[in-house]
Amino acid sequence: MKGGNSKVGGYLPALRDLIYLDSASVCPPLPGTLRAMQDYYERYPFNYRVGVWSSSVELTELVDNIRKDIAEFIGASSENQVAFTKNTTEAINLVALGMRWRKGDEVVLTTVEHQSNIIPWMKAAEDFGVVVKFAKADSSGIVHPVSVERLISKRTKLVSITEVSNIYGSIQPVSAIQKIAEEHGVLLMTDAAQSAGRLRVDVAASDCTFSAFCGRKSLMGPQGTGFLYGKAEALEELSPLTVGSLAADVKSTKTFSYLDLPYRFEAGVINTAGIVGLGAAVRSLAEIGIGNIRQKVVSLTRYLVERLKEIRGIEIYGPTDPELQAGILSWNMRRLSPDEIVSRLWKSRRIAVASGDQGSPLAIQPLHITGVVRTSVHYFNSREDIDSLATVLKSIRDR
Numbered sequence: 001m002k003g004g005n006s007k008v009g010g011y012l013p014a015l016r017d018l019i020y021l022d023s024a025s026v027c028p029p030l031p032g033t034l035r036a037m038q039d040y041y042e043r044y045p046f047n048y049r050v051g052v053w054s055s056s057v058e059l060t061e062l063v064d065n066i067r068k069d070i071a072e073f074i075g076a077s078s079e080n081q082v083a084f085t086k087n088t089t090e091a092i093n094l095v096a097l098g099m100r101w102r103k104g105d106e107v108v109l110t111t112v113e114h115q116s117n118i119i120p121w122m123k124a125a126e127d128f129g130v131v132v133k134f135a136k137a138d139s140s141g142i143v144h145p146v147s148v149e150r151l152i153s154k155r156t157k158l159v160s161i162t163e164v165s166n167i168y169g170s171i172q173p174v175s176a177i178q179k180i181a182e183e184h185g186v187l188l189m190t191d192a193a194q195s196a197g198r199l200r201v202d203v204a205a206s207d208c209t210f211s212a213f214c215g216r217k218s219l220m221g222p223q224g225t226g227f228l229y230g231k232a233e234a235l236e237e238l239s240p241l242t243v244g245s246l247a248a249d250v251k252s253t254k255t256f257s258y259l260d261l262p263y264r265f266e267a268g269v270i271n272t273a274g275i276v277g278l279g280a281a282v283r284s285l286a287e288i289g290i291g292n293i294r295q296k297v298v299s300l301t302r303y304l305v306e307r308l309k310e311i312r313g314i315e316i317y318g319p320t321d322p323e324l325q326a327g328i329l330s331w332n333m334r335r336l337s338p339d340e341i342v343s344r345l346w347k348s349r350r351i352a353v354a355s356g357d358q359g360s361p362l363a364i365q366p367l368h369i370t371g372v373v374r375t376s377v378h379y380f381n382s383r384e385d386i387d388s389l390a391t392v393l394k395s396i397r398d399r
Helices: 031-043 054-074 088-096 119-128 145-149 174-183 232-237 272-288 290-309 338-349 361-367 383-397
Strands: 082-085 106-110 131-135 156-162 187-191 210-214 226-230 248-250 256-258 314-317 328-333 354-356 372-376
Touching (some): 054 082, 054 272, 082 088, 088 119, 088 187, 088 210, 088 226, 106 119, 106 145, 119 131, 145 174, 174 187, 226 232, 290 314, 290 328, 290 383, 328 383, 338 372, 338 383
Parallel strands (some): 106 131, 187 210
Antiparallel strands (some): 082 226, 248 256, 314 328, 328 372, 354 372
16 A cells, blocks of 8 residues: 555555555554544643543543453453553563473473564573473464474473464464363463454453563554553462562562552553554554454455466465465565565565564574565555555566
């Protein structure tokens, strides 16, 4: 989409002069998001949960309602199960470094995880003696439940898995893996950075213990926003990473006590403007309907696959059936590096796509390559965007 109108809320200013096919990295903010943030700065640019005058109280009520909206959007039973963070990475760290570990406890990950769902667990291994295991994905980037089950032992405490691979776009069988985890008395954490906003996320239905979310990706919210969902009893067991005012209170010269959930995980002043913007973005997506978004993404993915397959020398990685993936396609073109392709796309028609390992080096190791070209579509994209991509790729191939 190059500027113009979008059913996600009108004109997207960031796309006025480019074709954007990199929503798996970051999405342009919706007009309603920008207006909400501007309104915050003009009407009540104050601190959340601080102050008793009317504008401050109004702001606190606004953010409280946003927390409720987000909880409803993801199927949580209570807003107190949602703690605001600055991104998915911080949300994962809250769990990985906040759990009560014993030396030898095991965590099962997968080979298609973004490294932000790997490094925190490696840090837990360094700090607490946790053992990290990896379930291998198949050639389509899908992790079969049996691969996870084989790695679970009496020492396994948690399984952490992405809901959608950021390389392959593959939708993981989270419900089946959750059932296995439950049968073995193991906790399940999901990384919803690439799923929320593209797919229907229902934490109650999936029965996950924790889930980490990103605001700036397919939720189309502002940079520096995210949140952690957790079952109340599991959140109570976590030790906060950061402590201070608004998360705890001093009781004496030697003691302090944590506040109730979820505030104990939100020390200091939160990114209030960002959360206000995220709330507006979530409301916009809810109004469109995740079902409608999914239908559009499936249609665009099918068309993207068709157009890429027309071009000689392109190899697509991962599922090409749009029902099995979330609109994220990675590929390479023979004799050209991913960086060179991306550079030519930009110079020729200002088409923005991604290149490299996308922070998921383990995911591409079986392919014996060092990087990919990644194209990702969302509700604001059009078939014309894909046609432009295909036209330039054909000209690159024919040079």
